[in-house]
Amino acid sequence: MQLAIAVLVSYLASAALGLPESLWAVMSALIVMRPTAGSTLGAGWERMRGTLAGTLFGLGGVWLHHIGVATPLATLGIVALLALSSARFPAMRSAPITALIVLSSGGMAGQPALRVALLRVMEIAIGVATGLAISLIGLASHARARFDTACAAMLRHIAGEMQRDLGTELPAPQQKEAAAAALRLALRELALLAVSADREARLLRRPGSSRSNDGECARTARLIARIAQDAALFTRLVDSAPLARDDAAWRALALAAGRALETTADSMESEVSPDLNALRRFCAQGAPGDTAQSAAARSPIPWVAPAARLLMEDLAGLARLRAAANATA
The missing domain is CATH 1.20.58 (Methane Monooxygenase Hydroxylase; Chain G, domain 1)
Known part of the structure; x- marks a missing residue:
């Protein structure tokens, strides 16, 4: 029940703000949602840290592309580096996914890569906040x-x-x-x-x-x-x-x-x-x-x-x- 409510609320909140891809907020809520508020907070904080790191590396990959580095090479190198770091730092587990999203969506609806990255961070933040709020007020909290x-x-x-x-x-x-x-x-x-x-x-x-x-x-x-x-x-x-x-x-x-x-x-x-x-x-x-x-x-x-x-x-x-x-x- 908590997962179902989190899915609906995160989607509606993202759509109300006019964000173009509301399903990223839904995905974040599903990823961070746990049976207790404490565990949801920990998962949400790790998700946000990994997302921010992935965003920064993704933007770095976009810059490399603009200075002439081959796009597949830059993408695979950055994702592999972040995947390797996630073995040492568990909070980085979402960073490779986020970097890949940023690197693969630079041309979305003619939007610049920086704007796409910021929109993704906003969508993920909505999902994390929704998951924590539902867990706090839920009966299983x-x-x-x-x-x-x-x-x-x-x-x-x-x-x-x-x-x-x-x-x-x-x-x-x-x-x-x-x-x-x-x-x-x-x-x-x-x-x-x-x-x-x-x-x-x-x-x-x-x-x-x-x-x-x-x-x-x-x-x-x-x-x-x-x-x-x-x-x-x-x-x-x-x-x-x-x-x-x-x-x-x-x-x-x-x-x-x-x-x-x-x-x-x-x-x-x-x-x-x-x-x-x-x-x-x-x-x-x-x-x-x-x-x-x-x-x-x-x-x-x-x-x-x-x-x-x-x-x-x-x-x-x-x-x-x-x-x-x-x-x-």
């Missing part, structure tokens, strides 16, 4: 809410994978590899959504408000990536520790860590505090002065306790970060 939901889903996913790995049955190697690949992909998507949410928060921030929360979503995404690493460490421990997979210690860890992850996921979607008490008690087993536990209950501690403490510290850090964000919201 709340990147922070989507980010919090994605964080909660990720934490629940980590809990499920950890409980499976600590189960009595040894997962197949192919299953473990597929799960690890899916987790890496999900973490990358979460990091991209965090960038969009932070950029959108800066866009919508009220003048004079505190900037202490700048980058808060990116920090949250990094913490969740660390939590995933903490949970993955249990898989290696259960494979190397001198304990059977059906030992009560692993079941206790699965229950304690699972409870901590699940309640932390709940806290990402509401104001409730996570429950880390069970995991904290598990980490306390085998600590100096702990003589109440039996030798059987303390047996996994030399291998498990440090990893469990890492998980608990990262979950506690995530809870503090969340509380600070809510306090200053």
Whole structure:
């Protein structure tokens, strides 16, 4: 729906201004449109930078043509140079297309090349502005809410994978590899959504408000990536520790860590505090002065306790970060 509205609005705006090729505004809106305002702004800014660079190089190609350089040679050389630069600078991805448009349209309706280039920049600017405006006012523009939901889903996913790995049955190697690949992909998507949410928060921030929360979503995404690493460490421990997979210690860890992850996921979607008490008690087993536990209950501690403490510290850090964000919201 947002794409359809952006297409109509960009075309009508370009036509109302009397621009000769309104479809270039439509194309720009389609290129930059994203599900969130933050990601649309990033795509729009990159599109504009690439367009300006392509325009300048295109005009340079027109000048070369006027001083006698063969037109195909100048065109191919400039486009190839910009294509090569786009591999190093992603913002230049639209520059080769823009340069090619300028170089191939110098004779449009008898218009000089400079005027054609300026008209193209205006059309692209209309498309970019339309895409950003539609994304800002659209129902899917709340990147922070989507980010919090994605964080909660990720934490629940980590809990499920950890409980499976600590189960009595040894997962197949192919299953473990597929799960690890899916987790890496999900973490990358979460990091991209965090960038969009932070950029959108800066866009919508009220003048004079505190900037202490700048980058808060990116920090949250990094913490969740660390939590995933903490949970993955249990898989290696259960494979190397001198304990059977059906030992009560692993079941206790699965229950304690699972409870901590699940309640932390709940806290990402509401104001409730996570429950880390069970995991904290598990980490306390085998600590100096702990003589109440039996030798059987303390047996996994030399291998498990440090990893469990890492998980608990990262979950506690995530809870503090969340509380600070809510306090200053």
